[in-house]
Amino acid sequence: KQEVTQIPAALSVPEGENLVLNCSFTDSAIYNLQWFRQDPGKGLTSLLLIQSSQREQTSGRLNASLDKSSGRSTLYIAASQPGDSATYLCAFPDRDGQNFVFGPGTRLSVLP
Amino acid sequence: NAGVMQNPRHLVRRRGQEARLRCSPMKGHSHVYWYRQLPEEGLKFMVYLQKENIIDESGMPKERFSAEFPKEGPSILRIQQVVRGDSAAYFCASSPQGQGATEAFFGQGTRLTVV
Numbered sequence: 001k002q003e004v005t006q007i008p009a010a011l012s013v014p015e016g017e018n019l020v021l022n023c024s025f026t027d028s029a030i031y032n033l034q035w036f037r038q039d040p041g042k043g044l045t046s047l048l049l050i051q052s053s054q055r056e057q058t059s060g061r062l063n064a065s066l067d068k069s070s071g072r073s074t075l076y077i078a079a080s081q082p083g084d085s086a087t088y089l090c091a092f093p094d095r096d097g098q099n100f101v102f103g104p105g106t107r108l109s110v111l112p
Numbered sequence: 113n114a115g116v117m118q119n120p121r122h123l124v125r126r127r128g129q130e131a132r133l134r135c136s137p138m139k140g141h142s143h144v145y146w147y148r149q150l151p152e153e154g155l156k157f158m159v160y161l162q163k164e165n166i167i168d169e170s171g172m173p174k175e176r177f178s179a180e181f182p183k184e185g186p187s188i189l190r191i192q193q194v195v196r197g198d199s200a201a202y203f204c205a206s207s208p209q210g211q212g213a214t215e216a217f218f219g220q221g222t223r224l225t226v227v
Contacts, residue, residue, distance in 0.1 A: 034215060043118075043203060043220035044155075089155070099145055099168065100205075100216065102155040 002027045002094050004103040012109040013080055021075040021106045023090035028068045035064050035075050036089040038105070044089065048075070080110045114138070116206050117186075118219035125194045125226050133189040133222045137206030144187045145216070146172075146179060149201040158202075161187060194226045 003026045013019055023033075032051045036044040048064040050057045050073070056065040063076040073090055087107045091100040117136040125131050137144050146158040157171040161181035172179065176194075181187040191198055201223045205216045 036218070041223075044205075044218040046215060046217060049215045091155075094157075096168075099157040099160050099171075100147075100155075101157070102147075104154045 002030075002092055002101045004090060004092055004101050006088075006090060006103040006106050008106055009104065010107040010109075012111065014111050015080060015082060017080050017110075018076070018078050019080055019108075021077070021088050021108070023073040023075070023103055025071050025073070025092050027092075028071055030068065031093050033064075033066055033073050033090060033092050034100070035062075035073075036091065038087045038089060040086075047088075077108075080108075082110045082112045084108060084110050116204055116217050116219035118202075118204050118222050120222060121220060123222055123224050125224065127195055127226055128193050131191040131194050131198070131224055133191075133202050133204075133224070134186040135189070135204030135206075135219060136186040137204075138217055141206035141208050141217075143207045143209065144181050145205040145207075146187075146189050147203045147205065149203065149221075151200070155203065158189075191224075194224070196226050199224055199226045 005024045007022045034049045035047040037047050038044050048057045048059055050066045061078040066073045087105040089102050089105045091102045094101055119134050142163055144161045147155045148158050149155045159172045159179045160168040164183050176192045178190045201221045203221045204219045207216045
């Protein structure tokens with residue numbers, strides 16, 4: 001059974017800092033992983049999708065990497081802004097590839 | 113192409129009433145998933161459906177909960193005889209193939225409050 005953890009649980013940084021969010025998983029036989037952002041009281045916005053054959057994916061100030069051998073993914077946010085404040089979730093398909101198992105999330109606050 | 117549409121956005125029910133949550137997937141998507149997010153907890157898988165078929169309902173409580181995805185119309189998550197513990201945000205996701213293979217897109221959720 002796929003289990004996902006995220007560290008740190010919460011993070012508060014001043015505006016402009018570069019930061020790294022970590023995600024660990026137990027089953028390396030994954031199809032892909034997806035990073036989401038969730039704003040309070042809102043739905044999930046897909047940020048990045050990394051296919052199993054890829055090692056990283058970039059979109060604007062965001063870069064996500066995938067290391068299947070170590071069971072880790074990181075989300076790098078460059079030059080953070082107050083608008084980046086949200087909860088960031090990583091998710092992996094279960095072994096059957098039928099649905100996602102979500103991490104508990106990292107709650108990010110970027111202070112102006 | 114509109115995203116995944118869920119309605120209502122907010123739903124208040126008294127204990128014992130029925131709650132019906134609707135989800136219209138993105139155009140061209142035939143796979144629908146329902147997740148539940150309890151207050152201060154992560155998202156938990158409930159059920160996976162394709163048109164007219166329930167593929168995996170392993171995450172759904174055995175009693176009072178049911179889901180369907182008819183040939184025409186939205187997917188429906190039904191909760192009968194709601195209790196306070198059912199208060200949560202319910203999210204629907206859709207994908208063109210199984211979530212293991214492709215990117216999934218989520219709706220804005222329905223926030224159910226049982227009073």
